[in-house]
Amino acid sequence: MEKLTFYTNPRSRGRIVRWMLEETGAAYDTAIMNYGGNIKSPEYLPINPMGKVPAIKHCGTVVTEVIGICAYLADQFPDQQLAPMVDSPQRGSYYRWLFFAAGPLEMAMTATSYNWDINETNVQAVGCGYISDTVNTLELALNKSPFCALLI
Numbered sequence: 640m641e642k643l644t645f646y647t648n649p650r651s652r653g654r655i656v657r658w659m660l661e662e663t664g665a666a667y668d669t670a671i672m673n674y675g676g677n678i679k680s681p682e683y684l685p686i687n688p689m690g691k692v693p694a695i696k697h698c699g700t701v702v703t704e705v706i707g708i709c710a711y712l713a714d715q716f717p718d719q720q721l722a723p724m725v726d727s728p729q730r731g732s733y734y735r736w737l738f739f740a741a742g743p744l745e746m747a748m749t750a751t752s753y754n755w756d757i758n759e760t761n762v763q764a765v766g767c768g769y770i771s772d773t774v775n776t777l778e779l780a781l782n783k784s785p786f787c788a789l790l791i
């Protein structure tokens with residue numbers, strides 16, 4: 640089987656994927672992509688036309704997006720039991736919180752970092768709502784269990 644290649648930069652969301660890769664126990668090569676350098680190169684853009692990391696290449700398939708990569712790896716290495724069974728109701732919670740992380744949580748973190756103006760004129764269209772909506776929702780889930788992706 641082709642060895643997995645992990646494209647990343649140490650100061651990036653790639654750290655989340657590296658943690659997941661270590662959980663799988665899979666052997667992988669790491670390709671460090673430099674900001675303002677080879678990350679926008681003709682060699683890398685066919686891997687991710689966004690010119691961003693992280694990305695992985697596994698058995699000829701490229702996967703980008705942190706949450707997509709983590710979900711893919713959980714499915715590819717089922718012996719590690721990193722995701723609920725496909726036919727389990729827990730799979731619903733797993734999807735819910737994975738997509739919550741990729742959607743509202745990611746947006747709320749960026750909005751906070753860059754002081755985006757979320758107010759009464761746009762909040763209904765903004766996927767994370769007010770920052771407090773996202774934070775309170777996550778807090779409610781984590782008050783029930785330290786592992787919200789496994790909540791029913």
Ligand SMILES: N[C@@H](CCC(=O)N[C@@H](CS)C(=O)NCC(=O)O)C(=O)O
Binds near residue numbers: 693
């Ligand atoms: N939605 C993407 C975000 C990827 C992203 O923005 N990566 C940043 C580092 S954390 C990047 O590669 N920036 C380099 C650039 O845009 O030049 C994901 O979840 O993987």
